[in-house]
Amino acid sequence: xxxxxxxxxxxxxxxxxxxxxxxxxxxxxxxxxxxxxxxxxxxxxxxxxxxxxxxxxxxxxxxxxxxxxxxxxxxxxxxxxxxxxxxxxxxxxxxxxxxxxxxxxxxxxxxxxxxxxxxxxxxxxxxxxxxxxxxxxxxxxxxxxxxxxxxxxxxxxxxxxxxxxxxxxxxxxxxxxxxxxxxxxxxxxxxxxxxxxxxxxxxxxxxxxxxxxxxxxxxxxxxxxxxxxxxxxxxxxxxxxxxxxxxxxxxxxxxxxxxxxxxxxxxxxxxxxxxxxxxxxxxxxxxxxxxxxxxxxxxxxxxxxxxxxxxxxxxxxxxxxxxxxxxxxxxxxxxxxxxxxxxxxxxxxxxxxxxxxxxxxxxxxxxxxxxxxxxx
Numbered sequence: 001x002x003x004x005x006x007x008x009x010x011x012x013x014x015x016x017x018x019x020x021x022x023x024x025x026x027x028x029x030x031x032x033x034x035x036x037x038x039x040x041x042x043x044x045x046x047x048x049x050x051x052x053x054x055x056x057x058x059x060x061x062x063x064x065x066x067x068x069x070x071x072x073x074x075x076x077x078x079x080x081x082x083x084x085x086x087x088x089x090x091x092x093x094x095x096x097x098x099x100x101x102x103x104x105x106x107x108x109x110x111x112x113x114x115x116x117x118x119x120x121x122x123x124x125x126x127x128x129x130x131x132x133x134x135x136x137x138x139x140x141x142x143x144x145x146x147x148x149x150x151x152x153x154x155x156x157x158x159x160x161x162x163x164x165x166x167x168x169x170x171x172x173x174x175x176x177x178x179x180x181x182x183x184x185x186x187x188x189x190x191x192x193x194x195x196x197x198x199x200x201x202x203x204x205x206x207x208x209x210x211x212x213x214x215x216x217x218x219x220x221x222x223x224x225x226x227x228x229x230x231x232x233x234x235x236x237x238x239x240x241x242x243x244x245x246x247x248x249x250x251x252x253x254x255x256x257x258x259x260x261x262x263x264x265x266x267x268x269x270x271x272x273x274x275x276x277x278x279x280x281x282x283x284x285x286x287x288x289x290x291x292x293x294x295x296x297x298x299x300x301x302x303x304x305x306x307x308x309x310x311x312x313x314x315x316x317x318x319x320x321x322x323x324x325x326x327x328x329x330x331x332x333x334x335x336x337x338x339x340x341x342x343x344x345x346x347x348x349x350x351x352x353x354x355x356x357x358x359x360x361x362x363x364x365x366x367x368x369x370x371x372x373x374x375x376x
Contacts, residue, residue: 001026002293003043005059007050008069009036011338011348012269012285015277016069017041019285030059037338053077060086067246067292069268071099072145089195089245089292090267097242098267102143102176111241113234114261116253117179122171127161130177140164143174152212154180181261183253187221188272189235190284192247192300194291199239201232202280202300205272207251210312213346216366217272217308218359219279227258234260242267247288249273271310271348278334278353279306304355307362309370311350313343319375321349326372330365332356335373343375 002025006013009031017027017038029042032049039045044062048055056077060066065087066078078092097107108115119130121140131138136158142151153164155177168175186209190202206221207214221228235250242248242265249270251263273284282290282298290297319340327335337350352369356362 002065003028003063004289004292005030005063005066006038006042006069007056007059007066007073009033009038009042009045010069011037011336011350012069014038014041014338015274015283015336016067016269016285016289019277019283020289023289025289028059028062030055035339035341037340040339050074051077053080057081057084060084060088065089065292067268067288068095070147071095071267072147075099087292090248091243091245094242094244094267098265100143100174101141101146101264102174104265105176105178107241108238108262108265111237113237113241114259116181116261116263119177121175121177124161124165127155127165127177128158131155131158131161134177134179137180139178139180140168141176141178142168143176145173150212181253181255181263183261184256185221185223185254186251186263187223187231187254187260188217188249188251188270189231190247190249190270190273190276190300191235191239191244192284192287192291192297193239193244194297195245195294198297199236200287200297200300201236202273202276202284203302204228204231205275207272211346213312213348214271214310215312216310216363217275218363219275219302219306220359222359223254224258227254227260231260234262238262238265246291247273247284271351272308274336274351275306275308275353276300277336279303279355304357305359305362306353306355307359307366308351308353309366310348311337311352311370311373313345313347313349313375315343315345315375317343317375319343319349322374322376323372327352327369329372330354330369332362333365333369335369349375 009029354365
């Protein structure tokens with residue numbers, strides 16, 4: 001029986017386990033939160049921090065392969081696991097490139113993949129020089145640790161620089177600036193590579209964000225066949241450029257000319273790929289597990305047009321969900337609740353998907369179900 005270790009016990013880990021349990025695999029998770037989403041279905045749970053190298057080593061001793069469900073973990077721990085002969089996918093080398101956004105962009109550029117113009121900065125003076133070089137507006141980013149809009153600040157003019165610099169820690173974290181891309185759409189592509197070298201690419205998903213957090217995803221994206229082809233080709237090139245193993249999410253900007261620029265990468269299953277559970281022949285979670293175990297990858301074919309809407313906390317409280325009966329009046333809707341004990345403003349609590357004959361109908365159903373659900 002295969003035993004898989006997951007660093008992280010959030011909703012992505014939970015959905016990996018749910019898909020892989022059909023094959024009777026066992027899972028050991030590592031997460032500092034006792035009642036994390038994956039706790040209730042994991043076979044064992046090591047309660048420890050993501051930078052606890054000794055605890056991560058204990059995890060590796062109990063399993064055949066180690067993976068992770070988000071990037072903000074100890075790179076040194078993965079390097080030490082590999083040096084001791086443990087299988088870790090994606091590798092520490094892949095994570096090392098992606099964990100730091102500046103290094104990620106440098107590696108993309110080195111591999112001739114199109115990205116927005118960017119520069120490293122350390123001081124207010126550096127940001128002013130970048131503004132003269134790239135013009136305004138600019139995006140100031142922390143190179144490490146950011147997600148869901150955290151770690152980003154828009155600079156509209158030189159007067160905004162001190163505010164943005166202070167908001168992102170006044171240089172306590174490494175910083176970079178990027179040109180502001182006047183994109184027409186944000187899309188993402190999920191791609192998977194097996195330890196055996198096989199690759200598959202999922203359909204292009206169109207994403208809409210609210211307050212910098214993913215709100216809705218619709219598939220297929222409403223873009224031209226040429227842009228679709230370019231997005232999928234670029235995503236496969238990213239798999240090879242970073243020698244990624246398992247799932248890789250490639251977030252892309254679509255320009256008004258119909259070309260794509262790589263925004264950011266995530267070396268794991270991704271929020272914008274939740275639709276694959278109901279919408280594709282094989283979900284991103286199943287293909288991730290197949291990929292890291294060297295099993296043949298499954299078909300990524302879209303079964304029907306799909307829509308996904310996140311359930312995001314709008315207040316702070318204990319998590320008591322109401323409205324399920326009303327939400328399930330929509331016949332094609334599937335509701336996923338992550339099992340987080342507390343609602344917090346901006347926190348992802350679950351998601352809703354629907355597949356239908358048209359994107360419009362799938363979107364109508366997820367919005368209707370979303371309107372019926374609420375946390376007390």
